[in-house]
Amino acid sequence: MYNSKATISSINFKQVARALTIVENDLTESAELLKNLTFNKPTPIIGITGPPGAGKSTLVNELINNLLKEGNKIAVLAIDPTSPFNFGSLLGDRIRMASHFNHPDVFIRSLATRGSLGGLSVKTIEMADVLRAAGFDYVLIETVGVGQSEVEITGLADFTLVVLVPEAGDEIQHIKSGLMEIADAFIVNKADRADADIFFNNLKKITSQNKEEQTQIFKTVASQAIGIDEVTAFIKSSASQKNQRRELLLTQKAYQLIQHKLTRHIDKKKLQHAIAEALNTEGFNLYSFVDGYL
Amino acid sequence: MYNSKATISSINFKQVARALTIVENDLTESAELLKNLTFNKPTPIIGITGPPGAGKSTLVNELINNLLKEGNKIAVLAIDPTSPFNFGSLLGDRIRMASHFNHPDVFIRSLATRGSLGGLSVKTIEMADVLRAAGFDYVLIETVGVGQSEVEITGLADFTLVVLVPEAGDEIQHIKSGLMEIADAFIVNKADRADADIFFNNLKKITSQNKEEQTQIFKTVASQAIGIDEVTAFIKSSASQKNQRRELLLTQKAYQLIQHKLTRHIDKKKLQHAIAEALNTEGFNLYSFVDGYL
Numbered sequence: 001m002y003n004s005k006a007t008i009s010s011i012n013f014k015q016v017a018r019a020l021t022i023v024e025n026d027l028t029e030s031a032e033l034l035k036n037l038t039f040n041k042p043t044p045i046i047g048i049t050g051p052p053g054a055g056k057s058t059l060v061n062e063l064i065n066n067l068l069k070e071g072n073k074i075a076v077l078a079i080d081p082t083s084p085f086n087f088g089s090l091l092g093d094r095i096r097m098a099s100h101f102n103h104p105d106v107f108i109r110s111l112a113t114r115g116s117l118g119g120l121s122v123k124t125i126e127m128a129d130v131l132r133a134a135g136f137d138y139v140l141i142e143t144v145g146v147g148q149s150e151v152e153i154t155g156l157a158d159f160t161l162v163v164l165v166p167e168a169g170d171e172i173q174h175i176k177s178g179l180m181e182i183a184d185a186f187i188v189n190k191a192d193r194a195d196a197d198i199f200f201n202n203l204k205k206i207t208s209q210n211k212e213e214q215t216q217i218f219k220t221v222a223s224q225a226i227g228i229d230e231v232t233a234f235i236k237s238s239a240s241q242k243n244q245r246r247e248l249l250l251t252q253k254a255y256q257l258i259q260h261k262l263t264r265h266i267d268k269k270k271l272q273h274a275i276a277e278a279l280n281t282e283g284f285n286l287y288s289f290v291d292g293y294l
Numbered sequence: 295m296y297n298s299k300a301t302i303s304s305i306n307f308k309q310v311a312r313a314l315t316i317v318e319n320d321l322t323e324s325a326e327l328l329k330n331l332t333f334n335k336p337t338p339i340i341g342i343t344g345p346p347g348a349g350k351s352t353l354v355n356e357l358i359n360n361l362l363k364e365g366n367k368i369a370v371l372a373i374d375p376t377s378p379f380n381f382g383s384l385l386g387d388r389i390r391m392a393s394h395f396n397h398p399d400v401f402i403r404s405l406a407t408r409g410s411l412g413g414l415s416v417k418t419i420e421m422a423d424v425l426r427a428a429g430f431d432y433v434l435i436e437t438v439g440v441g442q443s444e445v446e447i448t449g450l451a452d453f454t455l456v457v458l459v460p461e462a463g464d465e466i467q468h469i470k471s472g473l474m475e476i477a478d479a480f481i482v483n484k485a486d487r488a489d490a491d492i493f494f495n496n497l498k499k500i501t502s503q504n505k506e507e508q509t510q511i512f513k514t515v516a517s518q519a520i521g522i523d524e525v526t527a528f529i530k531s532s533a534s535q536k537n538q539r540r541e542l543l544l545t546q547k548a549y550q551l552i553q554h555k556l557t558r559h560i561d562k563k564k565l566q567h568a569i570a571e572a573l574n575t576e577g578f579n580l581y582s583f584v585d586g587y588l
Contacts, residue, residue, distance in 0.1 A: 049346075129580070148338040176366065247573065250580060251566040257584045258565075259557045266552055272545040286423070286544060287328040290551045 001213055005144045007294040013107055016134045020109055034126060037133040043127055044239035045139045047157030048183075054163040054191040059231075060142055066232040068105055072137040075107045077127055079143040107136070121155065122260040125253050130154055138239070155252040158245075159184040159238050161231070164188065166199035168189075183215055185234055191219035191227065305367055307401055310428045314403055317420045319451050329422060331427040338533035339422055339433045342449030349458040349483040353516040353525075354436055360526040362399055366431040366467040369401045371421060401430070415449065418555040422450055432533070449546040452539075453478040453532050455525070460484065460493035477501075477509055479528055485513035520541075542558065 022031050049058055064074055111127060122154075126139070131139045142156055162183040186207065189198050200219060207215040216234060220227035271293070278289050317324050344350055351372075358368055405421060418435070425433045435451055457475040480492050480501065494513060501509040510528060514521035565587070572583050 031581070031585075035579055035585065037579060037581070038577065157565070230391070247566065248569050250573070251562065251569045253580060254565055254569055254584055255560060255562060257580070258560055258588060259553075261584065261588055262556045262560075263553045266549060266556075268545065268549060271548055271552075272541065275545045275548055276541050284330065285329055285331060286547060287325070287331070287549070290548055290555065291325075291329065293548070294552060294555055 005206045007131045010104075011107070011135050016075075016107060016130070017109070019130050019134075020127055023070060023130055024111065024123060030126075034129065039133055040135065041137075043132040043136055043139055044158045044235075045132065045156060046235060046239070047143060047160035048142045048163065049160060050163035051165075053164050055222050056142055056163050058141060059163055059189055059228075062220075062222050062225050062228040063140070063232060064106055064236070065225075067138060067227055068103065068236075071105075072231055073105045073107075073135070074138050074140065075131040075134070075136040076109070076140045076142065077131065078108065078110045079124060079141060085279075092111065095175065100122075107131070108136075124156055125256060138235070155249065155256070158249070161185050161187055162201070163187045164190050164199075166193045166196040183190070185216040185218065185231075187220055187231060189222050191222050192221045195207060203217075295317070304398075304476045305401070305429050310424070311403070313424050313428075314421055314576045317424055318405065318417060319366075323418075332425055333427055335431075336453065337426045338529075339426065339431055339435060339450060340529060340533070342434060342436045342457065344481075345459075348459050349516050350436055350457050352483065353433060353457055353483055353514060355436070356514075356516050356519050356522040357526060357529070358400055359519075361520055361529075362397065363433060364485065365399075367399045367401075368432050368434065369425040369428070369430040370403070370434045370436065371418070371425065372402065372404045373418060375560055383485035384438035401425075408469060415550045418450055419550060426453075432529070449543065449550070451468060452543070455479050455481055455529075457481045458493075458497070459482050460490040478532065479510040479512065479525075481512045481514055481525060483514050483516050486515045488519075500540060 019033060021027075022033055048056055048060060060076065064076070067074055102147065109127070111123065128139055130143060162181055162185070164186060166188060186203060188196065191200070192197070196219070200217065204214070205218055207217065218227055218231050218234070220231065222228070267288055274293060275289070303498070313327060315321075316327055324346070342350055342354055354370065357371070360367055403421070405417065422433055422435060437471055458480060460482060480497060482490065482497065484490070485494070490513070494511065497511055498508070501511065512521055512525050514525065516522070568587060569583070572578055
């Protein structure tokens with residue numbers, strides 16, 4: 001399908017956008033489209049995550065600038081774990097990434113996710129695969145979050161960069177503990193802040209515990225394009241290595257897709273009707289109800 | 295079962311703890327235990343969420359203090375969306391809540407969740423119901439997060455308090471947009487900060503848009519027990535009202551439980567073996583694989 005063209009000459013952005021829309025909205029052609037995807041090169045998926053305010057979008061902007069200089073074609077999937085009814089944050093990202101919107105080698109798509117279990121990952125898995133098959137050199141997936149959304153990105157991305165800022169919040173330990181295992185590298189952004197070195201050293205100490213190898217940590221000031229070359233070099237060298245986790249990643253993806261297939265037939269409206277009726281009976285118990293419903 | 299005793303006199307904390315362990319670890323007795331739960335009073339589940347560093351635990355501490363004064367029995371379920379392999383954050387919460395650990399009317403349980411889809415909600419639904427049936431007057435569920443975990447709390451809690459702090463991060467809009475729809479009330483904690491009033495007014499402006507009724511906003515300085523009485527009063531009045539969303543909440547819970555039942559048989563090890571084998575074939579396509587696997 002569309003990807004046969006993609007590999008011949010340049011990528012047809014309109015076709016990519018259409019394919020993504022088919023997959024995102026689960027249109028009838030979606031299943032066939034996905035089964036016919038072919039992957040002509042090992043396009044790496046790079047996850048970029050971190051708490052709100054860490055400067056992820058600015059950093060992604062600068063990384064794109066660097067990768068473009070070497071003639072790469074780049075796709076960005078910006079995942080917004082907030083509501084589709086509220087477009088504030090999406091607009092924010094769009095404005096920040098605006099400089100790339102007209103560049104012929106950068107394709108950007110936002111995906112607003114309602115946060116419903118199951119839905120998020122499957123859509124993201126599928127859309128990331130569409131982008132991989134389209135012939136981009138790099139697929140960047142940017143997501144914000146502190147809990148769930150980051151854990152999910154590691155199930156998708158070949159490697160994950162976690163962006164942090166130097167700060168002394170009393171729950172910073174909390175953020176870090178969750179991120180520790182998913183980060184292939186940390187980026188301390190806004191590293192020109194006064195307490196940056198203390199933060200950097202603490203992070204270094206924590207990340208070297210319980211690990212055979214020290215996780216790489218980079219210092220950047222994305223707003224001034226400082227430190228971006230080192231991160232770009234890391235991305236390029238990681239991308240060229242064979243992914244040890246490929247089998248595990250694919251298993252995780254397959255698991256999500258199977259879960260989705262097994263449960264997509266559950267009709268929420270019908271379920272609500274049944275609940276409403278059951279509620280009128282004495283001694284309603286949800287667990288007995290579910291047992292009887294299946 | 296254990297809850298018959300609970301309603302007669304005081305709550306047997308050891309029995310509650312044992313029941314929670316049975317449910318948390320999905321032991322064989324779990325299904326029977328859940329189906330036999332009886333609810334003798336309409337114990338409200340109060341969700342408390344917000345970004346890291348907002349002071350949720352300190353606030354929960356103070357709310358407990360207030361509710362205890364009136365002779366209430368309180369259960370707290372602290373959900374930690376980080377890894378079970380890293381106990382830093384749990385310890386943090388434990389230390390902060392330590393003052394209540396020996397109080398005969400406060401029961402506290404932490405639940406570390408790996409962030410895997412499906413797993414989190416079902417455990418939390420079940421454990422919250424065990425606590426409700428045990429005869430507590432209030433069940434508080436505390437969780438940290440910016441994305442998924444908050445959305446989940448609204449599927450569980452009868453009403454949800456969102457704790458924020460006055461700050462001017464460039465992505466604060468992002469946090470707020472996701473929280474807007476789930477909050478029954480906002481608490482601006484650390485309200486003695488210099489920019490608190492500006493923040494409060496901005497929040498008021500934003501929350502009054504697209505809503506028929508202004509969402510309540512409270513100012514607190516939890517570390518000095520300021521503003522806690524007002525929040526306590528709100529909790530008590532909300533708890534006494536008939537929950538309009540009860541049917542919808544139960545439908546959401548039922549949906550999660552059904553999803554879980556339909557997918558729990560998937561054997562991840564077997565799946566990984568199949569993936570490893572399939573990877574050796576030419577032109578591997580994940581979507582065709584999943585189609586064939588089912």
